[in-house]
Amino acid sequence: MTPVRAATVERYDVETDVLIVGFGCAGAAAAYEAASAGADVLVMERAGGPGGSSALSGGELYLGGGTPVQHACGFEDSAAEMFGYLAAALGPHADEEKLRLYCDGSAAHFQWFVDCGLTFEPTLWDAPTWMPTTKDGLMWLGENAWPYNEIARPAPRGHRCATDSFGGWLVMEKLVAAAQGAGADVHADTLATALVVDDSGRVVGVSARRHGQELTYRARRGVVLTTGGFADNEEMLADHAPSLIGHGKVSDGLDDGSGIRMAAAIGAATRRMGVVELALTALPPMATRGMLVNGHGQRFINEDVYPGLFSVAAVLTQPAPYWVIIDEEGYESVPEAERWGVVPRFVAETLAELETELGMPQGALESTVGTYNTHAARGQDPYFHKDPRWLRPLTGPFAAIDPRAGFHQGGRPSAGAGTGAAGFTLGGLHTTVDGAVLDVSGEPVRGLFAAGRASSGIHGEGYISGTSLGDGTFFGRRAGVAAAGGA
Known part of the structure; x- marks a missing residue:
């Protein structure tokens, strides 16, 4: 990662105006905007093709x-209400400058996706879930919990392009086509190995390796790093985000922090490197029921929040292991397609039997369920405020579902199988709202930009689904425009 001095480069193998390193969602957005601004654009991708972790999301x-999909589903929304929710859910300490820009530009950003070829069904998935099994174009992501x-008027904002279940592949298919259609080369x-820096400190290119051959690329206007986070780099995790060690990784296996390290090697600053997102493989349809x-057999959160929030609360603040406790009526009421192959690990007629099976303190689960049932019979949850829609007394037989078993949707265990959790990093390079990378003195590193998980985006210490692809593309676009301008 040691930077290359431009004075030592005898010749450049490839020259372009804007060089983008990484072809996930942020890289595609940056490439599209830079090319649309009239720059010659080249995207360098270490894998055999574009997509990265974005395509697997x-x-x-x-x-x-106030997007057309929200209106079609009968919801009014505003940038101010969106900001109110995200500032709380992505907090504490969300980046308010970036977040306000993102919320103010959100409806226009939706139209940008449509212009890139994505379509959205005007229908709502109206229940807590990790991922709808339908083509519904809108979903709740905890706004109504x-x-x-009570902080912001609830409106669903999880937009989903028209495909069943996981749709990252389709988002990337359209963005890649748009970038290449605008003229970006790939x-x-x-593999990028180091930044090339001239005597004034400006980034002017990248050294790379392709099929064993060492190459040097020149960027006449700017380099944009969109190389992803560092979930797959155990050394970086140990140094910055040890809470992710031992858990599964939500990535394509190539999120090794290389872009962050290349920039840090020339004095770039990083931000919030210890913040991670964790997903506990507990199914929201079962947890809410x-x-x-x-x-210890204790509840600690209202189960109808965005599941990433109950996941982080569990893994980072509560004694393990974690269990979803449900009765037969609740389990059977979950449509089979929404069970994702999840079956109980333990079943018992009484709570006393179940807590013995789970190794909990005697009477702990009985006390928790007893208190819950007393209030649920009145349609109340005074301790955690779960929506009355999901409240009813639980009656035997009872089951305990173990998140450590993972999901088995499609017959394959999830990334969380093992510890019950999988995650990724949220911290990265410190950037301006236009993607300029800042050095440790707070000054822009000339010629260097970053976006996506290689940078620190809108997040504080929280996360909501859709804010990686959302802020990656939004600020990737701005970085592409700025790089094309040669800032």
């Missing part, structure tokens, strides 16, 4: 402010 796009429904199987408890 659920494909949710967190958008609001306490305390967020060099796949090409029952309860999520810690290893």
